[in-house]
Amino acid sequence: MARDPQAALVALNRFGFGARGGASGDFVNAASDPRGFVKAELLRPNGALLEVPGLLATPALADAVFAYQDEVKRTREAAAKSEVASEQPGQTRGLSMDAAGMPVTVPPAAASPSAGTAAAGEPAPAMLAAPAKPAPPQQPPNVVQKTFRAEALARLQRAVLADCGITERLVAFWSNHFCISAAKGELARMWAGAFEREAIRPHVLGRFADMLKAVEQHPAMLFFLDNQDSLGPDSRAGQNRKRGLNENLAREIMELHTLGVGGGYTQEDVTSLARIITGWSFAGRNGRNAAPGSFVFNVNAHQPGPQTLLGKIYQDNGLAQGEAALADLARHASTAKFIATKLARHFVADDPPPALVTRLEAAFRTTDGDLKAVTLALLDSDEAWSAPLTKIRSPYEFLVAGGRLLARVPEDPGFYLNSLNTLGQPLWAPAGPNGFADSNAMWAAPEGMKLRLDISAQLASRLGNNLDPRDLLDLVAGGATSAETRRTIERAESRQQALALLLMSPEFQRR
Amino acid sequence: MERITTSLLPSRRQWMLAGASFAAWAYLPKFARAAGYRDPRLIVVILRGALDGLATVAPIGDPDYAGLHGAIALTVDGPHPALPLDSFFALHPSMPEFARMYREQKAAVIHAVATPYRERSHFDGQDVLESGFAGPGRVQSGWLNRAIEALPRGPRVSGGLAVGPTAPLVLRGTAPIVGWAPVTLPQADDDTAMRLVDLYTHRDPALASALSQGLKLEKVAFGDDMKPRPGGNQIAAMRQVARGAAKLIAADDGPRIAALAFDGWDTHANEGGAVGRLAQLLSGLDGALAEFEAGLGPRWRDTVVVVATEFGRTARINGTQGTDHGTGTIALLAGGAVKGGRVIADWPTLKLASLYQGRDLAPTTDLRAVFKGVLTDHLGLNENVLGGVVFPESAAVKPIKGLIA
Numbered sequence: 001m002a003r004d005p006q007a008a009l010v011a012l013n014r015f016g017f018g019a020r021g022g023a024s025g026d027f028v029n030a031a032s033d034p035r036g037f038v039k040a041e042l043l044r045p046n047g048a049l050l051e052v053p054g055l056l057a058t059p060a061l062a063d064a065v066f067a068y069q070d071e072v073k074r075t076r077e078a079a080a081k082s083e084v085a086s087e088q089p090g091q092t093r094g095l096s097m098d099a100a101g102m103p104v105t106v107p108p109a110a111a112s113p114s115a116g117t118a119a120a121g122e123p124a125p126a127m128l129a130a131p132a133k134p135a136p137p138q139q140p141p142n143v144v145q146k147t148f149r150a151e152a153l154a155r156l157q158r159a160v161l162a163d164c165g166i167t168e169r170l171v172a173f174w175s176n177h178f179c180i181s182a183a184k185g186e187l188a189r190m191w192a193g194a195f196e197r198e199a200i201r202p203h204v205l206g207r208f209a210d211m212l213k214a215v216e217q218h219p220a221m222l223f224f225l226d227n228q229d230s231l232g233p234d235s236r237a238g239q240n241r242k243r244g245l246n247e248n249l250a251r252e253i254m255e256l257h258t259l260g261v262g263g264g265y266t267q268e269d270v271t272s273l274a275r276i277i278t279g280w281s282f283a284g285r286n287g288r289n290a291a292p293g294s295f296v297f298n299v300n301a302h303q304p305g306p307q308t309l310l311g312k313i314y315q316d317n318g319l320a321q322g323e324a325a326l327a328d329l330a331r332h333a334s335t336a337k338f339i340a341t342k343l344a345r346h347f348v349a350d351d352p353p354p355a356l357v358t359r360l361e362a363a364f365r366t367t368d369g370d371l372k373a374v375t376l377a378l379l380d381s382d383e384a385w386s387a388p389l390t391k392i393r394s395p396y397e398f399l400v401a402g403g404r405l406l407a408r409v410p411e412d413p414g415f416y417l418n419s420l421n422t423l424g425q426p427l428w429a430p431a432g433p434n435g436f437a438d439s440n441a442m443w444a445a446p447e448g449m450k451l452r453l454d455i456s457a458q459l460a461s462r463l464g465n466n467l468d469p470r471d472l473l474d475l476v477a478g479g480a481t482s483a484e485t486r487r488t489i490e491r492a493e494s495r496q497q498a499l500a501l502l503l504m505s506p507e508f509q510r511r
Numbered sequence: 512m513e514r515i516t517t518s519l520l521p522s523r524r525q526w527m528l529a530g531a532s533f534a535a536w537a538y539l540p541k542f543a544r545a546a547g548y549r550d551p552r553l554i555v556v557i558l559r560g561a562l563d564g565l566a567t568v569a570p571i572g573d574p575d576y577a578g579l580h581g582a583i584a585l586t587v588d589g590p591h592p593a594l595p596l597d598s599f600f601a602l603h604p605s606m607p608e609f610a611r612m613y614r615e616q617k618a619a620v621i622h623a624v625a626t627p628y629r630e631r632s633h634f635d636g637q638d639v640l641e642s643g644f645a646g647p648g649r650v651q652s653g654w655l656n657r658a659i660e661a662l663p664r665g666p667r668v669s670g671g672l673a674v675g676p677t678a679p680l681v682l683r684g685t686a687p688i689v690g691w692a693p694v695t696l697p698q699a700d701d702d703t704a705m706r707l708v709d710l711y712t713h714r715d716p717a718l719a720s721a722l723s724q725g726l727k728l729e730k731v732a733f734g735d736d737m738k739p740r741p742g743g744n745q746i747a748a749m750r751q752v753a754r755g756a757a758k759l760i761a762a763d764d765g766p767r768i769a770a771l772a773f774d775g776w777d778t779h780a781n782e783g784g785a786v787g788r789l790a791q792l793l794s795g796l797d798g799a800l801a802e803f804e805a806g807l808g809p810r811w812r813d814t815v816v817v818v819a820t821e822f823g824r825t826a827r828i829n830g831t832q833g834t835d836h837g838t839g840t841i842a843l844l845a846g847g848a849v850k851g852g853r854v855i856a857d858w859p860t861l862k863l864a865s866l867y868q869g870r871d872l873a874p875t876t877d878l879r880a881v882f883k884g885v886l887t888d889h890l891g892l893n894e895n896v897l898g899g900v901v902f903p904e905s906a907a908v909k910p911i912k913g914l915i916a
Contacts, residue, residue: 501703501706
């Protein structure tokens with residue numbers, strides 16, 4: 001049946017999230033028509049959109065987080081009053097909101113007195129009868145954490161269920177390219193999922209220029225890179241408040257989002273772009289002119305006058321000045337090269353074949369940044385299919401691929417979120433605006449591999465005894481399985497061990 | 512490589528704990544025993560990977576043993592002498608607790624046993640061992656679960672206790688079971704890590720290098736002395752699992768029947784003799800038995816622990832100081848209810864002509880006969896049920912009588 005098992009592996013692992021278990025037939029289908037298997041998903045109209053009941057738009061999420069913050073404040077004040085007599089500082093810890101916006105929650109083990117006193121690993125029969133916890137002080141349910149988890153779950157379910165996964169791989173790629181960090185604060189954590197849904201997803205198979213504009217005008221990005229604080233020095237607000245530019249967003253737009261470092265811009269250009277996008281902001285909790293959490297162009301903060309960017313003069317026509325600048329950046333030759341290189345590096349190799357980069361770059365330029373055309377150019381290239389599978393799956397790709405193979409549609413994002421933290425790729429929270437590195441050096445590191453093995457063993461110990469690892473191996477790699485891997489799986493001493501080894505095998509880890 | 516797993520699996524564990532409310536163990540099996548009231552406990556321990564029975568209970572009286580087992584053969588002299596059980600068999604020196612129980616006639620060995628499975632795949636072998644069917648491919652329910660189903664329902668019934676993150680097949684099925692797992696479980700054990708390093712070495716040198724370094728780093732972090740200590744942490748984990756399970760089983764309203772599995776017995780290379788890898792594992796098993804005894808307290812008197820494995824290993828050691836997949840092996844019984852102090856064996860001898868396919872200890876006792884003997888005399892199940900439902904199509908395999916005191 002399988003006509004080209006090696007190409008099936010490329011289709012499934014390089015371009016997708018791996019074969020699904022059960023009766024999906026993914027490997028066989030991919031083997032009989034590798035390119036068609038991948039492309040089929042791209043033909044679906046609006047296939048990248050993620051519309052799930054309960055997931056709200058950015059302004060509604062802002063309302064919710066502001067209301068939550070108000071309630072926390074009220075609760076804290078009430079608690080402070082009632083605790084004047086008996087001081088229990090520990091009781092209010094659950095309410096604290098640290099700078100990173102991560103909710104401080106008491107881990108379950110410590111929350112239960114019976115578990116806390118028993119030695120680790122001892123069963124605590126008291127817990128079995130009635131997990132009686134002392135009633136914690138009334139606190140509002142943490143809407144930030146709840147939202148983050150709901151957004152994460154929706155994304156994970158989509159990825160685990162996708163036919164091939166190329167679309168979700170593109171979403172993850174672009175989301176990392178235009179990353180924000182949920183660790184920036186409560187608003188960022190609240191908005192991380194919405195940002196991806198609203199600014200990234202609609203455009204992953206659309207035009208780069210549209211994505212760029214949607215991203216740079218999204219409140220989550222403006223908040224992440226501080227543009228709401230950037231005031232034109234000569235603007236009314238700048239004059240009144242004696243404050244000025246913040247170049248953060250302008251620099252990252254050119255360095256990370258479009259031209260790339262060395263893409264031909266100078267510090268002068270950074271400053272110019274920063275001036276051009278002054279006034280790009282979002283309505284805060286007391287938004288006067290717009291709903292809280294929606295994009296606003298604040299003319300009072302906008303630097304008046306024309307600006308020169310990359311040798312071109314942009315007249316001051318308000319918001320349109322910045323939009324024109326972004327449109328030009330989006331079609332700049334350096335941008336085409338930067339994006340082409342990054343895409344090829346992500347999908348094909350840390351050092352991608354130059355001919356492939358050239359091909360993608362040409363596709364980007366001739367179509368004015370049509371990302372579907374660029375993706376198809378990648379899929380139609382010979383290099384992308386002939387290059388050996390040398391990249392290692394990122395932690396996210398690894399975990400999603402595991403969920404697909406084991407046919408476990410996540411009902412709770414906890415395992416994934418914790419595992420991503422453990423493996424160094426916390427969801428929507430890279431350490432810097434450059435996103436997570438996209439290289440083997442990053443993900444095939446010693447500690448990471450050992451932790452991956454531990455997580456594989458843990459997954460296998462939970463699920464392994466219901467599955468025949470020999471069958472799973474055929475679903476994963478079919479005729480492309482190496483003799484060594486097959487032998488290792490067959491000689492494993494238990495199903496659990498075999499499954500752990502399968503999840504760690506080069507056939508599963510490499511893409 | 513123990514690691515706290517709470518953070519990764521909170522919901523399932525909490526569910527298991529919450530679901531294990533002992534009040535729900537509504538009624539117990541009734542045991543008609545002439546010798547007054549007993550409240551029996553049965554614990555089944557599965558050793559996954561195939562235990563080398565000839566290295567655990569060594570037939571040192573067999574003239575061919577020392578030659579076949581070569582450098583790893585046990586002896587009754589030297590720095591680590593094996594513990595004589597009778598004039599013919601000697602126990603591995605890593606099992607002093609079992610030896611004591613044996614002397615106290617609370618432990619027994621059944622030698623040259625095997626399930627009806629005669630191929631050499633672990634998965635299929637474990638299927639047969641745990642499902643109770645005569646052949647592989649029946650993985651829906653286990654014999655211990657069907658035994659619980661078949662127990663006469665008295666005023667109260669017990670569920671089975673599955674120890675570990677998942678229920679072993681032997682205990683899966685329609686009878687209710689509850690689960691418990693210690694907070695710390697060994698994650699990827701050393702054996703799995705070694706196998707993966709080996710695979711990477713052949714297939715993916717870059718990953719081999721990364722993983723090896725990662726494993727080395729961990730040993731440093733854990734203060735390991737860098738000497739290979741296969742399964743070091745596993746030993747402690749085995750004791751810990753047994754200690755926790757014993758505590759649950761000892762409760763007045765606790766589960767009467769439990770099953771757990773220990774991994775790591777697939778000793779293809781560097782098995783070790785009186786000391787080494789297998790010795791470590793046996794020491795962990797011995798410790799687990801001691802934990803059961805200590806933790807069950809007065810209940811130990813009415814307890815039987817059955818230790819079984821999917822098949823044995825080759826009689827002759829291979830080229831890497833280990834043994835490959837074989838056939839005949841041992842089963843162990845321990846507990847206050849065991850009529851012990853005996854090695855029960857219809858010894859086939861290790862003569863070349865006697866070896867199964869010229870390589871394995873020939874099985875002379877069907878492992879199901881051992882299980883049936885325990886289920887009959889300890890739990891009161893009748894032979895018809897055992898031969899039809901619990902171990903389907905096994906009417907010809909008669910229970911071994913007299914295993915229970």
